[in-house]
Every structure is written in C-alpha cells, then in structure tokens.
Amino acid sequence: MRARRLVVAQDPLTRAMAAFLVEVEHRSLWEWDHVPTAGDLAADLERGPGSPMVDRQQPRAYCRRFLPHASYFNGMPSGTRITSLNFCPAGGGVGWHTDSGAPGWRVYVTRTLDGDEGAFLHAGGAWEDDARIAHGFYVSATAPFSWHAVRARGPRLSLGVCIGSTLATRLGLT
Numbered sequence: 001m002r003a004r005r006l007v008v009a010q011d012p013l014t015r016a017m018a019a020f021l022v023e024v025e026h027r028s029l030w031e032w033d034h035v036p037t038a039g040d041l042a043a044d045l046e047r048g049p050g051s052p053m054v055d056r057q058q059p060r061a062y063c064r065r066f067l068p069h070a071s072y073f074n075g076m077p078s079g080t081r082i083t084s085l086n087f088c089p090a091g092g093g094v095g096w097h098t099d100s101g102a103p104g105w106r107v108y109v110t111r112t113l114d115g116d117e118g119a120f121l122h123a124g125g126a127w128e129d130d131a132r133i134a135h136g137f138y139v140s141a142t143a144p145f146s147w148h149a150v151r152a153r154g155p156r157l158s159l160g161v162c163i164g165s166t167l168a169t170r171l172g173l174t
Contacts, residue, residue, distance in 0.1 A: 001123050001137060001138070001146045003122055003135065003138070004136050004171075004173055005127060005134070005136075006135070006136050008131070008132050008133060008134050013077060013171070014107065014134045017109040017161065018109050018111070020159060021110075021159055022111070024085065034065075035063055035089050036062070036063075038061060039059075039061030041063050041093055041095055044095035044096055045096070047096070049122075049148075050147065052123075052143055053144075054145075055100050055145055056096065056145075056147075057097065060095055060097075062094045062095055063089065064088045064092055065087045065088075066084065066086060067087055067157075068085075077163075077167055079164045080161050080163050080164070080167065081162050083102070083106065083162050085158070086150075086156075086157065086158045087157055088155070088156045090152065092152045093150040093151045094149055095149055096148070096149045097149070098148075100140060100142070100145055101141075102162070103140055104139055105136065105162065105167070105168040106137055107135070107160070107163055108134060108136075108158055108160045109134045110131070111156070111157045112129055112156050112157075113154065113155040114154045115154065116154025116155075117130070117153060118150060118153050120135045121148060121150065122146075122148045123146075123148075126151075129156065136171055136173045137173075138173070
C-alpha cells in the first residue's frame with residue numbers, strides 16, 4: 001500500500017480539513033446515540049487484511065455513523081471531493097476493506113473527542129491517531145489491493161477526501 005503520514009499544519013488542504021472537524025464536533029453532536037453496526041468488528045480487525053489477490057470493496061464489519069456533510073468546506077481545492085465523514089464511538093471502527101471500486105488518492109484527518117486515540121490500520125501496520133498528522137494513501141483498483149481498517153478506542157471523527165494526482169504530488173504522496 002502506498003501510504004504516508006502528512007503533517008496537518010504544512011498544507012492548506014489538511015489545515016482546512018482539521019478546522020472542519022473542529023466545526024463538526026461543536027454541532028450538538030447530532031444523533032450519536034445510535035450508531036449502525038454490522039458483523040463482528042473485533043474479530044474482523046483481529047483477522048487482519050485478506051490476501052492481496054482477493055478484493056473486498058466494502059467492510060463486512062463496522063460500528064460507525066456516516067455523518068451528513070456539506071458538498072465542500074472552506075479551503076477545499078477544485079476537483080477534491082469528500083469521500084466520508086464518520087463518527088465512530090468508543091470501541092467502534094471499520095473492518096478490513098479495499099475501496100477498490102473507487103480508486104485514487106485519499107487523505108484522512110482524524111479528531112478524537114475524549115483524548116483516547118484510535119488507529120488507521122493498513123497491511124503494513126498501524127498508525128495511531130494524532131490530530132497533527134493526516135494519513136495519505138492510494139486506493140488501487142487492482143491487486144495488490146489497498147487493505148485498510150479503523151479502530152476507535154475512544155469516540156472519533158474522521159474526514160476523508162479523494163484528491164487528484166497534482167495535489168497528491170504537492171503533498172509528497174507520489
């Protein structure tokens with residue numbers, strides 16, 4: 001998996017994403033009392049990613065709520081689109097998957113709501129959440145697939161965007 005950790009403060013896009021998550025956090029916490037759940041998330045995360053030759057476009061297990069979001073936020077470059085705005089409760093997350101049906105570069109910024117971080121899991125290991133660090137990675141449509149998952153130890157917000165190759169180069173991802 002082609003992936004890098006990015007310093008949020010070093011780029012206008014990641015700074016705007018982090019600011020957006022602060023704004024989202026203060027929106028009365030919406031309807032976070034009910035979070036959709038499917039499958040056995042703990043077992044899925046424990047098993048790890050599938051074989052690189054096998055694809056799983058969507059996670060089989062999750063405990064997360066997709067949040068409504070604006071089609072853009074202040075500072076979003078042209079050609080960039082939000083792919084997900086998620087809330088995961090403590091103990092929640094998203095099981096192993098590839099997103100291969102929507103290939104391209106992704107950037108995710110996370111915000112923990114009680115200081116108990118989670119982690120972005122990928123086939124090569126795990127990156128602990130840190131509000132100062134964004135995760136940039138490439139989702140491949142073909143093998144080897146870009147297996148990834150999320151574990152939330154505490155309540156967690158994440159914002160993901162799909163970016164073009166020019167922006168990926170500016171961010172140092174290519």
